[in-house]
Amino acid sequence: MTKLRVRIFTISIDGYGAGPEQSPDNPLGVGGRTLHPWLVATRTFQQMHGGEGGTTGADNDFAARGFVNVGAWIMGRNMFGPVRGPWPDETWKGWWGENPPYHNPVFVLTHHARPSITMEGGTVFHFVTEGINAALARATEAAKGQDVQIAGGVETIRQYLRAALIDEMQLAISPVLLGSGEHLFSGIDTLKLGYQCTEHVGTANATHIVLTKRG
Amino acid sequence: MTKLRVRIFTISIDGYGAGPEQSPDNPLGVGGRTLHPWLVATRTFQQMHGGEGGTTGADNDFAARGFVNVGAWIMGRNMFGPVRGPWPDETWKGWWGENPPYHNPVFVLTHHARPSITMEGGTVFHFVTEGINAALARATEAAKGQDVQIAGGVETIRQYLRAALIDEMQLAISPVLLGSGEHLFSGIDTLKLGYQCTEHVGTANATHIVLTKRG
Numbered sequence: 001m002t003k004l005r006v007r008i009f010t011i012s013i014d015g016y017g018a019g020p021e022q023s024p025d026n027p028l029g030v031g032g033r034t035l036h037p038w039l040v041a042t043r044t045f046q047q048m049h050g051g052e053g054g055t056t057g058a059d060n061d062f063a064a065r066g067f068v069n070v071g072a073w074i075m076g077r078n079m080f081g082p083v084r085g086p087w088p089d090e091t092w093k094g095w096w097g098e099n100p101p102y103h104n105p106v107f108v109l110t111h112h113a114r115p116s117i118t119m120e121g122g123t124v125f126h127f128v129t130e131g132i133n134a135a136l137a138r139a140t141e142a143a144k145g146q147d148v149q150i151a152g153g154v155e156t157i158r159q160y161l162r163a164a165l166i167d168e169m170q171l172a173i174s175p176v177l178l179g180s181g182e183h184l185f186s187g188i189d190t191l192k193l194g195y196q197c198t199e200h201v202g203t204a205n206a207t208h209i210v211l212t213k214r215g
Numbered sequence: 216m217t218k219l220r221v222r223i224f225t226i227s228i229d230g231y232g233a234g235p236e237q238s239p240d241n242p243l244g245v246g247g248r249t250l251h252p253w254l255v256a257t258r259t260f261q262q263m264h265g266g267e268g269g270t271t272g273a274d275n276d277f278a279a280r281g282f283v284n285v286g287a288w289i290m291g292r293n294m295f296g297p298v299r300g301p302w303p304d305e306t307w308k309g310w311w312g313e314n315p316p317y318h319n320p321v322f323v324l325t326h327h328a329r330p331s332i333t334m335e336g337g338t339v340f341h342f343v344t345e346g347i348n349a350a351l352a353r354a355t356e357a358a359k360g361q362d363v364q365i366a367g368g369v370e371t372i373r374q375y376l377r378a379a380l381i382d383e384m385q386l387a388i389s390p391v392l393l394g395s396g397e398h399l400f401s402g403i404d405t406l407k408l409g410y411q412c413t414e415h416v417g418t419a420n421a422t423h424i425v426l427t428k429r430g
Binding site for chain 2: 173176178183185186195196202203207
């Protein structure tokens with residue numbers, strides 16, 4: 001059974017998944033980079049970026065789980081890039097260079113149609129204008145029995161969460177404050193929607209939690 | 216120097232310090248009791264309530280720090296009890312019986328004057344109708360060089376936090392969702408107010424963080 005899941009997504013102590021004022025220089029908003037030292041330090045991240053070494057404990061376990069059994073991805077258009085409104089041309093192909101770390105079809109939610117882009121390493125960006133249910137249906141088909149993972153950003157996760165379509169969320173809480181930006185849970189009653197915390201591991205760098213929707 | 220501090224205050228993963236619908240049966244709101252298993256399990260808590268045993272690791276260290284060097288307390292009227300509006304009589308003396316765990320003057324913020332109440336064990340409840348600054352001035356004087364601690368609830372902490380009067384907040388994040396209730400940080404830009412995370416310890420039961428205001 002294909003699950004819709006969120007993994008390797010980090011929020012601050014005060015609940016923000018991105019800082020304010022996202023821009024080409026600050027893809028995660030002002031202060032957003034302070035969320036991810038736990039992840040950057042892991043062996044999983046270092047190996048993906050051609051580095052060596054890295055942490056091998058619970059931080060790394062949770063990072064590695066983010067790349068297991070994923071058959072397709074969903075992301076919001078604001079995560080795909082800083083361009084807003086109609087696409088001015090076809091030059092923007094994401095933040096990740098010629099070989100993005102997805103290695104599977106990625107369904108990008110947008111109001112503005114655009115032809116699919118085939119990247120190196122198996123990543124193909126498809127642009128979906130018919131909304132979150134259509135994107136999930138297409139991603140589920142493309143995943144061929146593996147899971148569909150929402151890469152982000154915050155607003156995309158919130159849309160699927162409000163619709164109670166997410167089966168599992170694996171979050172890290174970093175020991176930082178962001179103060180403002182995009183809040184993950186604000187105004188969403190996760191308890192009423194059927195979620196509960198089913199796993200909880202604290203490390204020196206972060207607190208890892210898994211929220212699971214009751215069946 | 217007297218510091219204004221918050222300690223032994225617990226929030227959920229989604230940031231709530233109390234559940235909805237506070238009542239005599241649910242002083243912490245619906246679901247609020249699920250915040251505190253980490254605390255109840257500690258040796259500090261067990262000894263305060265005449266029990267034996269209890270955890271002795273980081274959970275207990277953080278619990279114990281909540282009772283060190285406190286010379287006076289501040290609490291909101293809704294934490295003092297479920298009575299709302301003018302006091303109907305003098306019978307309500309708090310949730311804690313004849314010998315409350317404060318053992319020092321406690322300044323209760325309220326819009327409705329009432330004579331002070333002397334309890335056993337050193338706790339004296341004073342009722343302050345002149346607002347948060349007046350309560351802090353009186354508590355600071357009463358603390359005689361020791362710290363003033365805000366016992367809660369959420370709204371009282373938020374008032375002092377918005378005014379950037381809190382020097383240090385020691386919070387626990389429990390691995391539970393509350394979904395709704397009283398949110399501690401919502402709409403408060405702690406970063407802009409000058410706070411940063413200066414300590415972070417994860418245990419099997421909770422994540423302990425210390426937020427400190429830059430001097």
